[in-house]
Amino acid sequence: MPFSRPACQEPDCVFVPIALVEDLPPGERLFVHIDEWDVVLFNLDGQIFALEDRCTHAGRPIGEGEIEDGVLTCPYHGSRFDVRTGAVVAPPATEPLLAFPVRVVDGLIALGLPAF
Numbered sequence: 457m458p459f460s461r462p463a464c465q466e467p468d469c470v471f472v473p474i475a476l477v478e479d480l481p482p483g484e485r486l487f488v489h490i491d492e493w494d495v496v497l498f499n500l501d502g503q504i505f506a507l508e509d510r511c512t513h514a515g516r517p518i519g520e521g522e523i524e525d526g527v528l529t530c531p532y533h534g535s536r537f538d539v540r541t542g543a544v545v546a547p548p549a550t551e552p553l554l555a556f557p558v559r560v561v562d563g564l565i566a567l568g569l570p571a572f
């Protein structure tokens with residue numbers, strides 16, 4: 457089972473600004489749609505992480521799930537994932553969530569996307 461599944465590998469990522477840092481205070485989450493992806497961003501204690509809003513178990517949206525100690529629980533069947541990496545923490549999912557590299561520059565949050 458792969459530990460993580462990045463949307464792109466640096467340096468082959470294109471970073472696209474998608475939100476202002478001030479729109480995502482610590483403890484909050486933000487939903488965006490970019491290209492073909494629904495993405496949920498989390499601010500965990502000042503660090504920002506971005507995951508595809510699609511559970512790898514049955515493809516349902518996962519972004520509204522509860523977070524405890526940096527672990528996101530899918531509201532449908534209870535799979536658990538590490539918010540920082542998308543790694544599976546508990547089944548039934550076996551594949552990591554798609555994780556987008558994040559950069560914060562000049563008050564903007566930018567997502568790393570594959571350079572097609």
Ligand code: FES
Binds near residue numbers: 515518534535549
């Ligand atoms: S859809 Fe997420 S655990 Fe089933």
